[in-house]
Amino acid sequence: MTTPIVDVHDLEKTYGKAGERPYTALQNLNFTVAPGEFVGIMGASGSGKTTLLNMLSTLDTPTKGQVVVNGHDVTQMRGNQLSDFRAQEVGFIFQDFNLLESLTAEENIGLPLALTGTPSKVMDQAIHEVATTLSIEDLLKKYPAQLSGGQKQRVAAARAIVHRPALLMGDEPTGALDSTSARELLDLLTTINREQQMSVLLVTHDPFSASFCQRILFIKDGQIGSELTRGELSRQDFYQQVLNALGTFSE
Numbered sequence: 001m002t003t004p005i006v007d008v009h010d011l012e013k014t015y016g017k018a019g020e021r022p023y024t025a026l027q028n029l030n031f032t033v034a035p036g037e038f039v040g041i042m043g044a045s046g047s048g049k050t051t052l053l054n055m056l057s058t059l060d061t062p063t064k065g066q067v068v069v070n071g072h073d074v075t076q077m078r079g080n081q082l083s084d085f086r087a088q089e090v091g092f093i094f095q096d097f098n099l100l101e102s103l104t105a106e107e108n109i110g111l112p113l114a115l116t117g118t119p120s121k122v123m124d125q126a127i128h129e130v131a132t133t134l135s136i137e138d139l140l141k142k143y144p145a146q147l148s149g150g151q152k153q154r155v156a157a158a159r160a161i162v163h164r165p166a167l168l169m170g171d172e173p174t175g176a177l178d179s180t181s182a183r184e185l186l187d188l189l190t191t192i193n194r195e196q197q198m199s200v201l202l203v204t205h206d207p208f209s210a211s212f213c214q215r216i217l218f219i220k221d222g223q224i225g226s227e228l229t230r231g232e233l234s235r236q237d238f239y240q241q242v243l244n245a246l247g248t249f250s251e
């Protein structure tokens with residue numbers, strides 16, 4: 001068996017400071033993501049999807065359990081190891097883009113490389129390569145305020161993959177986009193996933209977005225309640241299956 005890119009074992013996250021009533025958002029949560037796999041995570045609002053991504057990206061720490069990303073046990077890392085991990089192994093696309101308004105698209109995309117002290121020549125080449133993949137060459141000199149939502153999200157996607165992370169994560173990255181831009185972004189994520197064998201973990205409420213995934217995990221009561229695998233189904237047929245599953249689960 002190949003080593004998974006993500007291996008989550010018995011994960012628990014309980015929120016609450018001393019003296020507060022604790023709230024357990026995730027409990028006994030287990031799953032793996034294979035190299036090059038495109039996995040979706042669905043679940044009701046408040047079911048713990050963002051909490052889970054925060055554990056994977058090391059923005060927050062688990063209460064219990066193990067989270068291994070590309071061979072790194074994130075619960076054992078400290079200080080520089082954590083910042084190196086974030087800078088090298090993971091990429092993140094947010095619903096609200098999170099671009100820095102005072103930087104051009106090009107400077108925003110280069111940020112992950114600038115943070116690791118990449119020489120400017122190497123950086124320029126990486127930025128232009130990724131800009132070609134995402135068809136945003138013409139936008140590089142513009143500031144975020146001069147871009148549409150769809151264009152901003154493509155710049156944000158470029159920033160998330162410019163350092164070629166092992167794992168690309170998105171928390172509702174299509175949530176603020178119109179349907180055309182959403183579709184374009186999902187097609188781009190699919191291309192990047194296929195051509196670069198980058199594993200993708202996509203949190204979404206939206207069955208259309210979920211239908212681009214190869215496998216969907218449904219979080220319920222802080223655990224993976226069930227999963228759907230696309231297999232040989234067309235995207236359209238898988239979409240129907242996701243709709244049916246959501247109907248069944250909500251009854």
Ligand SMILES: Nc1ncnc2c1ncn2[C@@H]1O[C@H](COP(=O)(O)OP(=O)(O)OP(=O)(O)O)[C@@H](O)[C@H]1O
Pocket residue numbers: 015016023025043044045046047048049050051052
């Ligand atoms: N910092 C925090 N302190 C206390 N409770 C929290 C904290 N962050 C999240 N929670 C709680 O944990 C639960 C899971 O939250 P989370 O943000 O992971 O949900 P979600 O599935 O991403 O929801 P949505 O679909 O609305 O984004 C919620 O009940 C939330 O109120």
Ligand SMILES: [Mg+2]
Pocket residue numbers: 049050051171
């Ligand atoms: Mg969330």
